Amino acid sequence: MNGLRVSNLSYQFGEKTALDNVGFSLKQGDFCALLGPNGAGKSTLFNLLTRLFVAGQGQINIAGHDLQKDPRAALATLGIVFQQTTLDLDLTVLQNLRYFAALHGISGRDRNRRIDRVLDRMQIADRAGEKARTLNGGHKRRTEIARVLLHDPKVLLLDEPTVGLDAAARQAITKHAHSLSDDGTTVLWATHLADEVCPDDRLIILHNSRVLADGHAKDICGKDTLENHFLRVTT
Amino acid sequence: MKPYLTVLVAIITREALRFVHQRERFIAALVRPLVWLLVFAAGFRAALGLSIIAPYKTYITYETYIVPGLCGMIMLFNGMQSSLSLVYDREMGSMKLLLTSPLPRWWLLICKLLGATAISILQVYAFLIIAALFGIKMPVAGYVAVFPALLVAGVMLGALGLLLSSFIKQLENFAGVMNFVIFPMFFMSSALYPLWKMAESSEILYTICAINPFTHAIELIRFALYLQFNGMALLWTVLAGVVFTTAALWGYNPARSGIRRKG
Numbered sequence: 001m002n003g004l005r006v007s008n009l010s011y012q013f014g015e016k017t018a019l020d021n022v023g024f025s026l027k028q029g030d031f032c033a034l035l036g037p038n039g040a041g042k043s044t045l046f047n048l049l050t051r052l053f054v055a056g057q058g059q060i061n062i063a064g065h066d067l068q069k070d071p072r073a074a075l076a077t078l079g080i081v082f083q084q085t086t087l088d089l090d091l092t093v094l095q096n097l098r099y100f101a102a103l104h105g106i107s108g109r110d111r112n113r114r115i116d117r118v119l120d121r122m123q124i125a126d127r128a129g130e131k132a133r134t135l136n137g138g139h140k141r142r143t144e145i146a147r148v149l150l151h152d153p154k155v156l157l158l159d160e161p162t163v164g165l166d167a168a169a170r171q172a173i174t175k176h177a178h179s180l181s182d183d184g185t186t187v188l189w190a191t192h193l194a195d196e197v198c199p200d201d202r203l204i205i206l207h208n209s210r211v212l213a214d215g216h217a218k219d220i221c222g223k224d225t226l227e228n229h230f231l232r233v234t235t
Numbered sequence: 236m237k238p239y240l241t242v243l244v245a246i247i248t249r250e251a252l253r254f255v256h257q258r259e260r261f262i263a264a265l266v267r268p269l270v271w272l273l274v275f276a277a278g279f280r281a282a283l284g285l286s287i288i289a290p291y292k293t294y295i296t297y298e299t300y301i302v303p304g305l306c307g308m309i310m311l312f313n314g315m316q317s318s319l320s321l322v323y324d325r326e327m328g329s330m331k332l333l334l335t336s337p338l339p340r341w342w343l344l345i346c347k348l349l350g351a352t353a354i355s356i357l358q359v360y361a362f363l364i365i366a367a368l369f370g371i372k373m374p375v376a377g378y379v380a381v382f383p384a385l386l387v388a389g390v391m392l393g394a395l396g397l398l399l400s401s402f403i404k405q406l407e408n409f410a411g412v413m414n415f416v417i418f419p420m421f422f423m424s425s426a427l428y429p430l431w432k433m434a435e436s437s438e439i440l441y442t443i444c445a446i447n448p449f450t451h452a453i454e455l456i457r458f459a460l461y462l463q464f465n466g467m468a469l470l471w472t473v474l475a476g477v478v479f480t481t482a483a484l485w486g487y488n489p490a491r492s493g494i495r496r497k498g
Contacts, residue, residue: 050335054489076337086328088249090256102245103336105238
């Protein structure tokens with residue numbers, strides 16, 4: 001199986017339950033929105049999927065690799081865009097991309113070829129020589145998405161990547177993210193904004209540490225708008 | 236093996252680029268020991284009589300005595316500085332990027348350690364050159380012989396920084412490191428005074444100084460600068476380095492950090 005499978009995942013911070021028996025399965029090439037209000041457990045789930053935390057209970061399988069048993073193989077097929085920007089602001093776009101390629105053991109001509117490809121794909125080739133600090137919010141995000149595509153991940157996690165962006169940049173990044181699954185990449189897109197989810201998207205609603213709904217967005221909200229439905233079930 | 240080297244080169248390059256971008260840090264790192272060397276030592280040379288002790292073969296000036304201690308001081312501050320930057324990296328998120336690389340976590344952290352040590356060594360050589368310009372010179376071959384000693388001392392102090400960074404949750408807590416790590420380590424060592432002087436004042440302090448791994452790091456550097464080998468100093472420094480590195484790797488274990496940190 002080439003997608004992402006999470007089963008019976010639970011996690012606690014001391015007494016507080018952050019995730020309670022969370023499970024879902026995404027096929028190769030699925031685009032899935034993970035919608036949840038602040039504090040629903042999205043970031044904890046992402047920290048577990050990226051092995052920054054280790055789950056007390058449950059299994060995570062990334063592109064056929066068990067994260068617990070074979071973490072390195074699982075992480076090699078995973079791409080992550082964190083909520084907070086992780087660019088080195090004093091380095092140029094190109095230097096940031098080179099650094100990340102090296103973290104995945106990619107070097108030399110192969111690295112340069114991949115960098116050219118992702119810069120073109122995210123339409124930021126003309127910014128390659130600029131320092132990350134001088135980029136606007138939208139371009140910083142595009143750089144991060146370009147970076148995460150460098151090692152051809154099979155599963156992509158994006159943790160609220162539109163936070164802090166203006167409406168136009170938000171729309172552009174959301175559109176880009178949807179197109180990422182076209183080539184067979186599995187995409188999990190965490191957000192708390194219902195308008196970033198298309199009716200045909202796979203949707204998981206996370207609330208109070210549990211999966212509240214799992215299906216296609218249009219089926220989950222029925223005749224109601226997703227915004228209204230989301231507000232109703234989470235307040 | 237190639238991915239391991241690729242990531243090592245990338246991490247050292249990143250540390251070097253960051254260092255170049257922070258010119259103030261470089262200047263501060265040089266000014267601090269130079270003030271000690273040119274002001275403090277000048278005032279103290281009359282007060283502190285030094286007898287002939289190994290590795291010196293003759294009477295030496297106080298300035299000459301404290302040069303190895305100040306090399307150690309540069310490395311100690313740098314080790315703590317890199318620890319500070321690790322805490323900063325964690326708050327800024329770039330640590331997450333590093334830790335989600337598919338290469339083994341221990342290797343990534345060792346690369347960080349070697350990167351910080353490389354910067355330390357660069358600073359020490361800059362300091363030694365300036366000291367030589369002021370007339371405080373070592374045997375020429377000593378400048379080469381000291382390199383491996385600096386490497387071992389730098390890794391040990393960098394590992395201490397790495398260990399501290401795994402336990403410090405916020406930048407604000409870092410001031411405590413100054414008071415509880417840097418100052419005691421520096422003053423309870425052979426950096427500023429030979430240990431026999433300390434023994435004359437207090438047996439307990441002497442014992443603490445003799446155990447302090449920083450003392451051994453300095454003695455390793457001091458002997459190497461005069462083309463002599465101090466096996467005991469090497470043993471203690473390496474031992475401390477291994478203990479600090481092992482504890483730091485444990486500190487960065489995801490199963491443990493998950494329990495302690497939210498975010």
